Amino acid sequence: MDARRNRPSVIETRTRILDAAQSLFAAHGFEATSMRMITTTASVNLAAVNYHFGSKDVLVQEVLLRGLRPLNTLRMQALDEAEAAAGGAPVKARVIVECFFSGSLALAAQSEQGREFMRLLGRTFTEPSTVVRECLATEYAPVIGRYRDAFSRALPAVPVEDIVWRLHFMFGAMSYAVSGIDTLQVMTGVQIDEPDAMARMVPRLMSFLLGGLRAPLPESN
Structure with missing residues (x-):
């Protein structure tokens, strides 16, 4: 089976990061929410966040x-x-x-x-x-x-x-x-x-x- 078929698309990854960030920002605030919290919740690495958003x-x-x-x-x-x-x-x-x-x-x-x-x-x-x-x-x-x-x-x-x-x-x-x-x-x-x-x-x-x-x-x- 081609492993690429199980990889999330660029849009799916971006949406997952946005969803995780919104949830964490709403619960903990902008300053208290760390990038590590976002990557953990979204199940992505920091490189993915940087690729989609930069900062x-x-x-x-x-x-x-x-x-x-x-x-x-x-x-x-x-x-x-x-x-x-x-x-x-x-x-x-x-x-x-x-x-x-x-x-x-x-x-x-x-x-x-x-x-x-x-x-x-x-x-x-x-x-x-x-x-x-x-x-x-x-x-x-x-x-x-x-x-x-x-x-x-x-x-x-x-x-x-x-x-x-x-x-x-x-x-x-x-x-x-x-x-x-x-x-x-x-x-x-x-x-x-x-x-x-x-x-x-x-x-x-x-x-x-x-x-x-x-x-x-x-x-x-």
Whole structure:
């Protein structure tokens, strides 16, 4: 038997490395995850990682981009469709929130790998290394710009600075909610053992996010 038939393809090896890195980065963080941990989990040698990615920094970027680019494409398409349906009128704030967050929440509800990626995104808030910051800035800039403008049209009484802050708060709330169900059970003692707990959480979270977006502005001193 030709031994070459049992060798993984280049694409399979690359995917296995990305899957292992995502899982480890989500569980342990970017800095705490070593290349040895990645090669052991992926069952490859260091030469394979270097061949496909060249360095750990590039691997971090590729893991983030693999998940972020499809999500951001969906966000832009959803907003395009909502604006077309509005016929030139401002898109309602509720619809804008759904356009931005529904893809992320559906991803988290559909698979463990999806929830894992959302936990990884949560890491980007607490471990903002230069590599992570540069990657997020490049990928999010056009998306956030479009959504900031849409929110400004939907909520003309809310200053742009407050819209940006509220987007920041919504990012944090979503990341924590998606990754923290186990923590919630430990902290509250309430068992959330529904088989579809994640799916049932989505409308609750969307309601919460919309309420925060529409909240009255704080009184200035």
